[in-house]
Amino acid sequence: MSEIRFTKDHEYVRVDGDVGAVGISDHAQQQLGDVVYVELPALGAKFDKGAGAAVVESVKAASDVFAPVSGIVVAVNGEVDAEPGLINRDALGRGWIMKIKLADPKELDGLMNQSDYDAFLKTLA
Amino acid sequence: MSESAILLTPLHGLHVELGARMAPFAGYDMPIHYSSGILAEHLQTRASAGLFDVSHMGQARLDGPDHATTALALERLCPADILALAPGRQRYTQFLNAEGGVIDDLMVTRPPGADGRLGLVVNASRKAVDFALLDQALPAEVRLMRLDQAALIAVQGPAAARALARLAPESEIAAMPFMSARPIRFEAFATQVSRSGYTGEDGFEISLPAGEAEAFARRLLRESEIEPIGLGARDSLRLEAGLCLYGHELDETIDPIEAGLAWSIQKRRRVEGGFPGTARVQRALAEGPARRRVGIRLDGRAPAREGADIVSASSEPIGRVTSGGFGPSVGAPIAMGYVASAHAAPGTTLTLMVRGKPLAARVAPLPFYPHAYHRG
Numbered sequence: 001m002s003e004i005r006f007t008k009d010h011e012y013v014r015v016d017g018d019v020g021a022v023g024i025s026d027h028a029q030q031q032l033g034d035v036v037y038v039e040l041p042a043l044g045a046k047f048d049k050g051a052g053a054a055v056v057e058s059v060k061a062a063s064d065v066f067a068p069v070s071g072i073v074v075a076v077n078g079e080v081d082a083e084p085g086l087i088n089r090d091a092l093g094r095g096w097i098m099k100i101k102l103a104d105p106k107e108l109d110g111l112m113n114q115s116d117y118d119a120f121l122k123t124l125a
Numbered sequence: 126m127s128e129s130a131i132l133l134t135p136l137h138g139l140h141v142e143l144g145a146r147m148a149p150f151a152g153y154d155m156p157i158h159y160s161s162g163i164l165a166e167h168l169q170t171r172a173s174a175g176l177f178d179v180s181h182m183g184q185a186r187l188d189g190p191d192h193a194t195t196a197l198a199l200e201r202l203c204p205a206d207i208l209a210l211a212p213g214r215q216r217y218t219q220f221l222n223a224e225g226g227v228i229d230d231l232m233v234t235r236p237p238g239a240d241g242r243l244g245l246v247v248n249a250s251r252k253a254v255d256f257a258l259l260d261q262a263l264p265a266e267v268r269l270m271r272l273d274q275a276a277l278i279a280v281q282g283p284a285a286a287r288a289l290a291r292l293a294p295e296s297e298i299a300a301m302p303f304m305s306a307r308p309i310r311f312e313a314f315a316t317q318v319s320r321s322g323y324t325g326e327d328g329f330e331i332s333l334p335a336g337e338a339e340a341f342a343r344r345l346l347r348e349s350e351i352e353p354i355g356l357g358a359r360d361s362l363r364l365e366a367g368l369c370l371y372g373h374e375l376d377e378t379i380d381p382i383e384a385g386l387a388w389s390i391q392k393r394r395r396v397e398g399g400f401p402g403t404a405r406v407q408r409a410l411a412e413g414p415a416r417r418r419v420g421i422r423l424d425g426r427a428p429a430r431e432g433a434d435i436v437s438a439s440s441e442p443i444g445r446v447t448s449g450g451f452g453p454s455v456g457a458p459i460a461m462g463y464v465a466s467a468h469a470a471p472g473t474t475l476t477l478m479v480r481g482k483p484l485a486a487r488v489a490p491l492p493f494y495p496h497a498y499h500r501g
Contacts, residue, residue, distance in 0.1 A: 033158065033163050033357070034162050034165075036428065036458075039480075055480065059163040059164060059167075060360075060450065061430075062428075062480075
């Protein structure tokens, strides 16, 4: 069963086994506006939790995507490469950006679950 | 230190009601986009029509005893031929400093039937500087009146003329020449209109009292062709149109010739001078400027933004990006910047440094998207 976790920077990781699909939250895509380009990491790239892993470019500005967990990139989403607008339309589904093989699943404990993230969003309003 | 409160335009309440994402710009709380988003608003303007609140810009009036006196007073600050401006016509120019650098760019209008009067529209971010300059430079017989009680609404796009004509069926607004100006009554609204804009599309800029602006804007939005457009799309539209934005392509260190604005300096003024920075402008006209504003197309899909360094094919620094982003109508990333003149010819290969990575690019002709001004 896959579980979704969120960071304070509005990234998510949806874990299945020891691989997590990473993207930006629906809140983040709304804040960014229309996405026009995604700079994807290389396959095999290694990131520590919190490192800049990808960049999402909207019409107006570039926004860093920080790795929510440490690990190795085992897949990148060719669909968002071809159609960056997927991130706006389906940020949590087809708009995933990369898949990371988790180096340390215990890092997930430090992230917010869906209801904690929803509560967190309310504090920002 | 006291904090100055953010300023609101007369349409502020309307923007909020329409669900605009607001942000500060030039001291005003302005709509960046509405619920459609920047991309859709940009495309809407080129396909149909958009309504832009530009009331934050500085509107003013010069009043002198006759046209020649007022025109010549303004010519002491700008390089355009204002003397030859006919009644009901509008011209684009710049205020220059002693080194020939641009203090601001602006529109000057000679209203029909008001001898001695000139209307000015300057950038919001520069209006304090501009009005101080005018106060200090104008002779006693030419008075400056700031029109802080006037709103300014732009309606731009191929459907603008026909939508506006419905509100003023006897006006023959659709026949107004580009860069002309006259009063028009739209139903109960008395306004001053010019056929001009900042998008590359056909369109109109409409000045009216602040107190009537919201009712007028609501009335315009009832026309099916017209949607509200925010500053985000205003910027992507003008970038595609190859138009300068003060603080980016223009600043006090940049002269109009290197900015590609020689066309706005009419022949008599080139020869006679009499504006600040005449020496630098005349030398640049005679010898060519050392650097030039250029359009830039990137080979890939990653955008480059203002501030990115430009290097030549042999890695020497040759310039800087001044505006950049994604062009929705072009369907690709576009930018403008300055490069050393040897590298300014269209097709010249360039490298843009973006987040430490070299991106391949080339000089491209401007505009990126063709202008559709009314030349009827």
